[in-house]
Amino acid sequence: MATSTAYGLSAAAIAIVLLGPASPAGAQTANVKHGGEVFATECAECHSVREGKDKKGPSLFGVVGAAAAQRAGFAYSEALRGSGAHWTREVLDAYVANPQKAMPGGKMKYDGLASAPDRADLLAYLASLGTK
Ligand code: HEC
Numbered sequence: 470m471a472t473s474t475a476y477g478l479s480a481a482a483i484a485i486v487l488l489g490p491a492s493p494a495g496a497q498t499a500n501v502k503h504g505g506e507v508f509a510t511e512c513a514e515c516h517s518v519r520e521g522k523d524k525k526g527p528s529l530f531g532v533v534g535a536a537a538a539q540r541a542g543f544a545y546s547e548a549l550r551g552s553g554a555h556w557t558r559e560v561l562d563a564y565v566a567n568p569q570k571a572m573p574g575g576k577m578k579y580d581g582l583a584s585a586p587d588r589a590d591l592l593a594y595l596a597s598l599g600t601k
Contacts, residue, residue: 504594507587515579518598526577531599532556533592548574558592565591 508518515525522528527540537554538545549572554560564571565588567581582588 499593500590501594501597503587504590504592504597507582507591508594511579511582511591515577518595520599529595529598533558533561533596546572546574546576548572549576558596561592561595562588 508516512526512529516527516529517524518529520528520530521540522530523540523543527543527545533556535556537552537556538550552572554564554572556564560571562585564577565582566585568575568577568579569581582591
């Protein structure tokens with residue numbers, strides 16, 4: 470939240486270069502392109518969308534619809550590993566809105582994304598990268 474205004478523009482510009490254009494699949498009413506920008510400013514510091522590329526957080530490739538804590542080789546928190554969570558859009562939406570509330574004891578140090586429209590675009594973007 471607080472980070473988005475500070476270095477939003479440059480991070481977005483870098484991510485557009487690195488990620489290339491988002492796939493239009495699943496665009497519907499949500500704005501996938503804007504979702505990619507939200508990802509760049511809010512999430513890219515810790516997450517890559519490249520398959521198998523972990524940063525501070527695990528790769529988010531194909532995360533929509535997947536079971537939580539499945540990336541081989543990533544040291545998840547006990548809380549997330551034991552959660553049995555499934556990343557449906559609803560569960561993801563609640564997690565991104567407030568990680569500490571949705572996953573108490575988890576180690577994603579992110580304050581949450583308050584804007585529901587931004588979250589919808591972000592999830593559309595993540596879903597456009599591949600679903601399981
Ligand atoms: C400061 C670093 C940081 C930021 C910023 C961040 N995350 Fe995370 N994220 C993590 C870490 C660390 C984990 C592992 C959490 C755990 O093990 O409890 C994680 C886990 C996740 C997971 C679970 C993945 C899985 O394999 O089960 C999702 C989904 C996720 N983050 C989405 C996001 C989204 C979307 C954003 C942007 C809105 C974001 N994160 C921003 C660090 C971050």
